[in-house]
Structures are given as C-alpha cells and as structure tokens.
Amino acid sequence: SQIMPPIMGAVAFIMAETINVPFIEIAKAAMIPAVLYFSSVFWMVHLEAKRAKLSGLPKDxxxxxxxxxxxxxxxxxxxxxxxxxxxxxxxxxxxxxxxxxxxxxxxxxxxxxxxxxxxxxxxxxxxxxxxxxxxxxxxxxxxxxxxxxxxxxxxxxxxxxxxxxxxxxxxxxxxxxxxxxxxxxxxLVGVIIGIVSLTGIASTFAGYILAVGQDNLFLSLVLTMVTCLVLGMGIPSIPNYIITSSIAAPALLDLGVPLIVSHMFVFYFGIMADLTPPVALACFAAAPIAKEKGLKISLWAIRIAIAGFIIPFMAVYDPALMLQGGGVLATVYVVLKATVAIGIWGVIFTGYLLQKLYLWERILGFIAGGSLILATPLSDEIGFCLALTFILQHAWRARKLKRLAQED
Incomplete structure (x- = not known):
C-alpha cells in the first residue's frame, strides 16, 4: 500500500517535503510502477495456482x-x-x-x-x-x-x-x-542529514558511487540497491528512506538520474528489504500464520515480488516509466516492454505457463526478459523476438501434449 497511489504511505509525504515537489507529482510517478508490480504479483499467484491445480470457491x-x-x-x-x-x-x-x-x-x-x-x-x-x-x-x-x-x-x-x-x-x-x-x-530527518553530512559519510559514499558510475551506471545502481536492502533490514521504511535518500539519492542525481526517480529508487528497495533474507521481517511475521519457516517464505516472496526488483532499474534507464519526460508514446512503449518482461520472468520463476517449463525454456525466457530490461542498442528487438519465440513454441508444445493425452 505504501507504493500505490492515490494515498500511498507516510514516506511519500516525507519525500514530497524532502525534495520540495507537490505530492501529486510523487503519486503520478508511482502509479505505473505500482500497477505493474501488483499485476505481476497477481500473475505469478495465478500461475502457481494453475501449476498446483487449485480452483476458486463457488460464487455463492x-x-x-x-x-x-x-x-x-x-x-x-x-x-x-x-x-x-x-x-x-x-x-x-x-x-x-x-x-x-x-x-x-x-x-x-x-x-x-x-x-x-x-x-x-x-x-x-x-x-x-x-x-x-x-x-x-x-x-x-x-x-x-x-x-x-x-x-x-x-x-x-x-x-x-x-x-x-x-x-x-x-x-x-x-x-x-x-x-x-x-x-x-x-x-530526526534534519539530525540524520546533518550527521551524514558533517561526518563525511554522505560525500564518501556518494563519491564511491560516482566513481563506479562513470564507467558503469548499472554497477552504481546495484551498489545503491544493496545499500538500501542492508539498511532496510530491521528498520521501518520511514527512517530507512531518510537515511538512504540522504546518502545514496544525491549520488544517483549526480549521475544524471532524474530527481524523483532517484528518490523512488531508494524508496522501493528500502521497502523490498522486508522481503529480503536473512532478516525479512514481513516474511517471519507471516511464518506463524502459514506454519512454515520464515526463510522459505522469504525465498518465495522474492520470486513473487521479482517485479519490485526490476521496475526501479527500468525507470532509471527510461524515466518515462515514471512519467518523467519522453511523452505519451515513450511511456506507452516502456510500459509495453516492462509488461512483457515482467510477464515472461513471472513465468520462468514460477516454472509454469500452459505446461511445466523445461530448463532450456526457462533459460530462453530469462534471456528474453533480460534483453527487454537492458537499455542497450538492439536489446529491445532481440528481447521481443525471443519472447515471441518462447511463447509460440511453448503454446505449440502444450497443444501437442494435450492432443497426445486425448488420444491416449
């Protein structure tokens, strides 16, 4: 609920005050990623239910x-x-x-x-x-x-x-x-920002990220992601955002990442820390309810919430995903690309679509989704071609197996 407009959570209001933008701009930037995330979760739960041959309750x-x-x-x-x-x-x-x-x-x-x-x-x-x-x-x-x-x-x-x-x-x-x-x-916002500024932690960390980012932006993003996940282990999302936004977000901004996108990046991964082992507070809270080990739940949570790890990276490389420039056509294209990538990865992490996937199908689907996520020349074209190949061959194989089962 913290990432879903129109209300969102307390962090969204703190973010609006911190970067001095209207709350509506935060809500607009969060809308498409939130819809993609929840759609991905529904999609993966649906596939898992199909794989386990679960059926819903009668309407009455x-x-x-x-x-x-x-x-x-x-x-x-x-x-x-x-x-x-x-x-x-x-x-x-x-x-x-x-x-x-x-x-x-x-x-x-x-x-x-x-x-x-x-x-x-x-x-x-x-x-x-x-x-x-x-x-x-x-x-x-x-x-x-x-x-x-x-x-x-x-x-x-x-x-x-x-x-x-x-x-x-x-x-x-x-x-x-x-x-x-x-x-x-x-x-404590001002106190924390003052501490990290006066002690030099912010400038040291930001300088390290900038040094890495000059050669490879992706490595800087990964480093920032790991930092947010580590800081978020056991810390509520509000102080987590305050700390990471004062340390990591300015470095991303200096690397050319738009202001709102850089803050949303650290915000998302601060929240995802609740699902990330070894701490995964939300998963261990669910463990008594599910009567299962918290670590096992956290591993499943990462698979189901895979879109939450993908979307922030896509938004950095293509800010149109968060409505930060590019126009309507650019937004429609990146949403289409993200939907296909997340859908394909949902299938491979679940291991089921129309039939159980073979290992080589998973590898093909992983490469297809990864190509759509990357922002390199020809990666989108390769990704769409591989995704189409993956879907068509799997549909053909499922239809063939179904026909053979009917003949038997």
Whole structure:
C-alpha cells in the first residue's frame, strides 16, 4: 500500500517535503510502477495456482463486495474527498485534517440517523449536515469542529451513541499510537542529514558511487540497491528512506538520474528489504500464520515480488516509466516492454505457463526478459523476438501434449 497511489504511505509525504515537489507529482510517478508490480504479483499467484491445480470457491460462497458498498457507501465519502484535496494541490496536512474531520462526522452522524426509519428524514439530515459543513469554505475549520461537537452532544441521548463515541475514542488512541514513530522519524530527518553530512559519510559514499558510475551506471545502481536492502533490514521504511535518500539519492542525481526517480529508487528497495533474507521481517511475521519457516517464505516472496526488483532499474534507464519526460508514446512503449518482461520472468520463476517449463525454456525466457530490461542498442528487438519465440513454441508444445493425452 505504501507504493500505490492515490494515498500511498507516510514516506511519500516525507519525500514530497524532502525534495520540495507537490505530492501529486510523487503519486503520478508511482502509479505505473505500482500497477505493474501488483499485476505481476497477481500473475505469478495465478500461475502457481494453475501449476498446483487449485480452483476458486463457488460464487455463492464468496463475499459480495457490491452488497457491502451498497450497505455502507457513505463511509467512502471522506476517502474520495481526501483524494480530491490531495490531487487539487492542497497540502497533506490540510487534506488530512479535512479527511479526519469528515470521517468523524460520517461515523457519528450515522450512529444518530440510522436509528431513524424514515428515509425522507435521513435525506434531510444529511443535506442539512452537508450545508453546515459547507460553511468551512467561508468560516474555516472551526465550523467543522463545531458540527462534530454538536453531533457528539446528540450522541449522548441516542441509543447506541455512547458505544459509538467509545469506539471513536479508541480509534483516536490507536491513531496517536501509530503516529508516534512517524513523528519521531520526521523530527530526526534534519539530525540524520546533518550527521551524514558533517561526518563525511554522505560525500564518501556518494563519491564511491560516482566513481563506479562513470564507467558503469548499472554497477552504481546495484551498489545503491544493496545499500538500501542492508539498511532496510530491521528498520521501518520511514527512517530507512531518510537515511538512504540522504546518502545514496544525491549520488544517483549526480549521475544524471532524474530527481524523483532517484528518490523512488531508494524508496522501493528500502521497502523490498522486508522481503529480503536473512532478516525479512514481513516474511517471519507471516511464518506463524502459514506454519512454515520464515526463510522459505522469504525465498518465495522474492520470486513473487521479482517485479519490485526490476521496475526501479527500468525507470532509471527510461524515466518515462515514471512519467518523467519522453511523452505519451515513450511511456506507452516502456510500459509495453516492462509488461512483457515482467510477464515472461513471472513465468520462468514460477516454472509454469500452459505446461511445466523445461530448463532450456526457462533459460530462453530469462534471456528474453533480460534483453527487454537492458537499455542497450538492439536489446529491445532481440528481447521481443525471443519472447515471441518462447511463447509460440511453448503454446505449440502444450497443444501437442494435450492432443497426445486425448488420444491416449
């Protein structure tokens, strides 16, 4: 969820403040890579399910999401308004305050009016509440807080109102508890940047990356990736981004990598550290649930999340993947190239498409995907030709095996 717009996570807002760009630019840059990543995960899980001959639940046993939306659609209103404010150019602080205030109004107002059976009364109530809140645009946030205070007072005299207020208090406590690490990390941003600058760590490390990058940008990226993965082992994503962005991101920027792309590069690999052995905190947290060893889960996680290791490199070599110049056609082309590469590598790391893959098929697919990822002359043409060859021959072989099985 930290990499998926429109909301993303706390790191995205810290990044916007750090590099002094609007949050919408961060969200735009993250959109295509996030869609590619989640599509890749779905694709690989689907292939693994096919390989294991798993089938889904009958439709009547699956929960109906539309029924849930129809029943509680009004709870989505604050989310849509929050997204609208963020993309209209409002600051995250302003958008967050308005979103939280509207969430409180919707929850407390629902506790009051849902006890009323008359549909007309409900409509009048929500219209009146909306008109009162509209005073915010003329009189400021005080109007919204006044509306919340009025609703809280009414809740004391409504059946189930006190229980709702108790839940709201618990939610506020949990929100404050979870915000403490974020607040501490934000407070330490300047301290960490000052330390790495005054001690010379930043300049030494950046100089080493620059020296390597003058001859080979790929090696500099690999070195930066390893640094982010090591620093991210056991460290939450927020302090991890703060440290790596102050040390590694400036070096990438000096090598000609666009500003947002360089920061997104270290951000992505800081998050991927949760899946990377030997620490892999997320995998070891999943181990008791899956009743399996954390190391085994982490090895599977790397295979399933292979797109997360590929996309940042592709974005550096072709910033159009993050909508950083190049135009519409360049973006469409790099998305097509990334989709084919990630799809092919998903197949070879799963070992199954229409049939189980032979070893030579895996090698062919690996070379095809690697050629599409590389940014060298003729590598794209070679990659597309090899990918087409891989798919056609595998489809022909699967069809032949199926026909032989039917004859037997």
């Amino acid at each position: 046993q699956c929960p109906d999401p539309w029924a849930a939306i129809k029943l509680r659609w009004y709870l989505l209103i604050p989310l849509f308004i929050l997204i609208g404010l963020l993309f209209s150019g409002r600051t995250p602080l302003f958008s967050g305050i308005v979103g939280l205030a509207l969430t409180a109004i919707v929850i407390i107002g629902s506790a009051i009016i849902l006890n009323v059976s008359s549909k007309a009364m409900r409509i009048v109530f929500w219209i009146a509440l909306g008109v009162l809140c509209a005073g915010f645009f003329q009189l400021g946030i005080g109007v919204v807080f006044g509306v919340i205070a009025l609703l809280v007072a009414i809740c004391w005299f409504v059946k189930g109102g006190k229980e709702t207020l108790t839940l709201c208090v618990h939610a506020l406590v949990e929100g404050a508890r979870h915000s403490v690490p974020v607040g501490i990390a934000c407070a």
